[in-house]
Amino acid sequence: MTREGMERHQVWFYLAALVLGLLLGRAAPGLDGAAEASVWPVLAVLLYATFTQLPLTSVPAAFRDARFLGTALVGNFVLVPLLVWGLVQLAPPDPALRLGLLLVLLVPCTDWFITFTQLGGGDGARATALTPVSLLLQLALLPVYLWLLGGTPVTGVFTPGQVWPALLVLLGPLALAALTMRWAADRPRGRRLVDRLGAAPVPLLAVVILLVGVGHAEEIAGSGAVLRVVAVVSGLYLVGAVTLAVVLARLVRLPVPQGRTLAFSLATRNSFIVLPFALSLPAGWETAALVVVLQSVVELLGMIVLVRLVPGVLLRGVRPRRKAPAGS
Known part of the structure; x- marks a missing residue:
């Protein structure tokens, strides 16, 4: 299957991976330890492959369109946190559940956001330019948001001994990807390597979801209440976020x-940027990682609707006329 085909049908890959992981985890409970240990290297490779597709050198270019960039940053880093804080108040007062929701809803996407923008008739060039700026800001602001909105100092949950593996898994691939892109810039073989890596994120994320399913099968099996909360909050978030976008755009x-x-x-x-941090939480906080995985599935299902709803109803535009065939 081509890269485009995998990206169009990625939600089904992820759902299948989650179901298969749960089945394996329930059938062979002894696999949970190996699955949890395997998540980290696979996640590192996933992040490396994803970061090689981000145009980190295009950060200066993103600032040339101040109106779009400013609107996107205000929306993502001022208005969305307020929306998330309000929605989290609807969740049960379970600290792990609420922390998981905060982790996953506070940070804007840097991978399939570009894919869905293109599928939904958006501006792929501006999406690409926005992505590295968004990534750098969210890494800097996430601890501040968790402290302000969660009501608990980050150090009260994330101790240095637990956070450093997550930081290593995140920052190591980021640095390696930057070196790879610099090396590949003027080498045809390097550009071919980067192009091939572009097909890796979908299957690798499916493997990560499968491993999380195997490693947390018991918790997920008894998570009906958590799933309902995540589905409701994530659904309301999608409605609120798209409404904000339409209002801001106008x-x-x-x-x-x-x-x-x-x-x-x-x-x-x-x-998956916050998944390493959710997985690094101490015993008793496993629900946070479960929330991150479940939210991604709910979001992907929502994207199936939004790629049609956004261009067809909410933000309609004039379709360009097709050129007549030569000689007609």
């Missing part, structure tokens, strides 16, 4: 393609 008079890009930027969240 207030600042963004062109239609940029408005669609804004909608997908606010709607998609960075689940």
Whole structure:
């Protein structure tokens, strides 16, 4: 299957991986330890492959369109945190559940956001330019958000001994990807390698979800109440985020393609960037990692609707006329 085909049908890969992981975990409970240990190297490879697709060198170019960039940053880093805080108040007062929701809903997506922007008729160039800026800001601001909105100092949950593996899994691939892109910039063989890596994130994320399913099968099997909460909060988040995007796009008079890009930027969240931190939590906080995985599945199901709803109803534009065939 081509890269485009995998990206179009990725939600089914992830659902199948989750179901298979749960079945394996229930059938062979002894696999949980090996599965949890395997998540980390696979996640590192996933992040490396994803980061090689981000144009980190395009950060300066992103600042040239101040109107779009400013609107996207205000939406993602000012208005969305307020929306998330309000929605989390609807969840049961379970610290692990609420922390999982905060982790996964506070940070904008940097991978399939571009894919869904393109599928939904958005501006792929601006989505690509926004992505590295968004990544750098969310890494800096996430601890602040958790402290302000969660009501608990980050150090009260994430101790240095637990956080360093997550930071290593995140920052190591980021540094390696930057070196890879610099090396590949003027080498045809390097560019071919980066192109091939572009097909890796979907299957690798499916493997990560499978391993999480195997490692947490018992918890997930008894998580009906958690799933309902995540489904409701994530669904409300999608509605609220897209509404914010439509209002902002009209207030600042963004062109239609940029408005669609804004909608997908606010709607998609960075689940696997925060997954290492959720997995690094101490015993008793396993629900947080479960919330991250379940939210990503709910979000992907929502994207199936939004790639049609955003361009077809919410942010409609004039379709360009097709050129007549030569000689007609």
